[in-house]
Amino acid sequence: MPRLWLINQFANTPELPGHTRQYEVAAGLVRYGWQVAVFASDFNLTQRRYRRLRFPRLWSTECPAGIHWTWLWVSPYRRNNWKRQLNMLSFCIHLAVRLGPAALLGRLTRRAPDVILASSPQLPAAFTCLWIARLAGIPFVLEVRDLWPQVLVDQGGKSPHSPMVRLLAWMERQLYRHAHTVVVLAKGAEAYVRERGARQTAWLPNGPDLELFASRPVPAEGTLFTVLYAGAHGDANALENVLAAARLLEQQQSPVRIRFVGDGPEKQTLMQLAADLQSVAFEPPVAKAEIPGLMAEADAILLSLRDVPLFRYGVSPNKLYDAYAIGRPVITTVAGAINAEVEEYRLGVTAPPGDPEALAAAILRLVHTPRAERQAMGQRAIELAHTTYSRQRINAQYNALLRGVMA
Template sequence: MSVKIWIINQFGNTPDVPGHIRQYELGQFLSNQEYEVEVFASDYNLTQRQYRKLKPGQICHSENYHKLKWNWLYATPYKINNWQRYVNMLSFCISLFILGLIKPKPKIIIGSSPQLLAAFTAWILAKIYGSYFYFEVRDLWPQVLVELGGKSPKSLMVRGLAWVERLLYQESDRVIVLASGAVDYVKNRGATKVHWLPNGPDLTEFEHNITPKQAKQQYNIPFDCTCLMYTGAHGTANALATVVEAARILDHEYSEKILIILLGDGPEKENLIQQAEGIQCLQFRAPIPKQQIPQFLQAADGLILTLKNIPLFQYGVSPNKLYDYYASGKPVIVAVGGAVNAEVEAYQLGWAIPPENSQDLAQSVMSLFKTSPEDKQAMGQRGKSLVYSTYSRATICQKLSTLIQEDVNH
C-alpha cells in the first residue's frame, strides 16, 4: 500500500500561474518515488487576486496535476493587507479542517508557513490521525508582523501567534527551515529535529535553447540597452520604492542606455506606478506564469533583489527568486543585508549594497552597465556553480525524501 503524504501551504501554486511552486516541485518528486501525495492550497490566487477553479458555493476543487492530487480550497477574497487578510487566513483553515476530516488518513503531513494558522490546523489534523507532522518554516511569524507590520510584541494577536509558533516548534516531528540563519532561531524556541532545506530552482528549467538576443526580441526589450529585472511580489517587504528612486537618479543620463523592468504584482504596485510617473528607464510588467520565468530571465543583463531594512531579513529569509537569478547565469544586485549580501560578496556574484539605499542601488546599476561582458558572464557562471553545489531543487527534494523514508521505516 502506498504511503499517503499531505503538503499544506495556503499560497502554493502550480507552474501555470504566477507565484512560488515549492510545494508542487516537492510533491512531484515524491510522487515520482511512488508516494501518494496530495497538496492543499487556496484557490484565491494571491498574485492575481482572483479565484481560478472554484465555482460559487464550492469549498474545494480537486484535480490531478502531473501525478499530484491538488486540492484548491476556498478562502475569502482580499485586495490589500487589512483585516480582510486575516479573515482570508481563517477561512482557509476552516476549509482545510473540513476537507481534512473526510480524507483517508495520511502517514505524514507537511504544514508550511507563512500562514501560521494553516500550519497549526495541519498539526491538529496530524494529532487526530496520529500522523507524523513536519513544520516547514518559510517566514518567521509572528516576528515578521512585529518588524515589518509594526505590531506590538505585547498585542494579543502577536502573543497568541507566538504561543502557536512555540507549540509547533516543540511538537513537530521535524522542523524544516528555508533560511540557514533561522536554525538557531527555531532551536531557541524549542525545536529539536531541525533540517535546513533551502529554496532552490529546478535546474532542468534553465537549460535554454533560446539566446539572450532571442529572448530580448521575444519580450520586446531593446537590443542596445542594458536590461535589469526584478521578478516577483510588489509588497511592502520588497522595498521596490528603492528601485523606483534609483531609476529616477539614473534616468537623466541613462534613459536610453538602461532599462529596469519590474515584473509581477502586489498591493504596492499601483502606488509604485504613481511614484514612477515620468521615469523613462523604468517599466512595469504584468506577472507571468512561473514556468515562463527562466526564459524571461534570459533577456536580462543583470537581476535585482531588494528587501526592507529590518533585522529579520538579515538572517531569516531564503528568497526563491535569488536562486532563480543564480540559475539564469546573470550577475545580481542585492540590497538585503545580512546573509544574502554576505553570500553574494563571498562568491563574487555581483553587487551587495545596504537595503533601502537608492543612491547605492543607482551606483551599482551604473557599475554593472560599465562592467565588461566577460566579467558579467563570469559572475553569472559563479552563481550557476553555487546553485549546482548548494541550491539544486533535486538535491533538496532528495534530502526531504530521505527524512520521510526514515519515518516511514521507523
C-alpha cells in the first residue's frame, strides 16, 4: 500500500468552516488504496480559534474517512501582523520536529512515505517539507493554491524588493526547481511557475464533491431574489463593493436580498457599513457539509474579488465550482479568466471588479431573466462541473500522478 504525507496548514475536515480540498483529495486517495497522513494546524483560519488543542497539548490525531489526520498546535493571531508570521513559523518548527526524524528513521524501517505532498500558500511550511523530503530521499510534490509572494505584491502592496518578499521569492524558486511536479489549481498559473523553474506541471483545479454538491432545482418564483455570498470576509474579497451595489438596489426598491455567510478580518467593518441596509444579512460561518443546503436556498451565488492583476489568471475559487454543481446561476466580479468562463458558457452574469453600478445592473439583469433561462444557466454549469471540475475526476488524476511520481 503506497504511503503519502499531505501537508497544508489550513486544511479542514468537513465539519469545520473553510476549504476542505486536502480532506477530499486524501479521502479519494484512500479509496484508491493509499495510506494517507495529513498534517494541519488546529488553529482554524476562518474562525481564528482553536478547535481541539489547548496549550501545552501540542497535537492530536483522528482518522476521518480512513485518513490518519494530525492536528498541530500553532501560535494564534487575529490580523496579518507579526503574530501571523509567528503562527507560520510555529507550524514549520512543528513539522521539522515531528516529520524530520520520522522521515529519516522511516527510511531505515521502510515506513517512510513514498511521496510527500505539500500545499501552499504557506511557503515556509512547504519549504520545510521540501528539505525533509530531500534529506530523506523521498519524492516531493508541491501544490500551489495561491501564488506567494506575488499576491503580497499585487494585493498587499509589498515592495518586490523588501527583505520578506525576496526571501519568499527565493523559497518559491527552490520549491519549483526541486519539486518532482508542481500542481497548480489555476490553469493560468502554469506559465507563471514554469517561468520560475518548475520542470513538470499539472493542472488539477478546485472542484465540487459531486456526492455532496448534487444538483438542486432553482427555487420557485418568490417576492425576493436571494443572492448568497459564502466565504471569507477579507480585503481580497472586496465586499464593500457588494454593499455599495446593495445600497443602489435598495434605492431602486429592487426585490433583492443578499446573504453574507462567513467570517474574516473585515466582517465587523462591513457590518458597520451595512447597518442601515435592510436587504443585507450577515450570518456566521458554517461547516462545508452545510453549504449545499445554503446554496440550494439561493437564486444566485456571488463571487467577489478585488481588482488585482494576479486574480486575472491565478485563482481557482472553490465556491464557484460548488455553485456550478448545485446548478445555480453565478454573479462574478473577477476580471480575466473567471468572468470570461462565465460569459463563454453563459452561466450567469458578470461585472468588472470595483464597479458597484455595474454589479447592481448585472444583478438586476439576472433578477429579470426568466426562470427557465436561469434553469438553463444552472444546467450548463452542472455539465461543466461534471466534465471539468468534479472532485471525483480530480482525485483520479491525482492518484495517477502520484503513482507516476512514486514509480
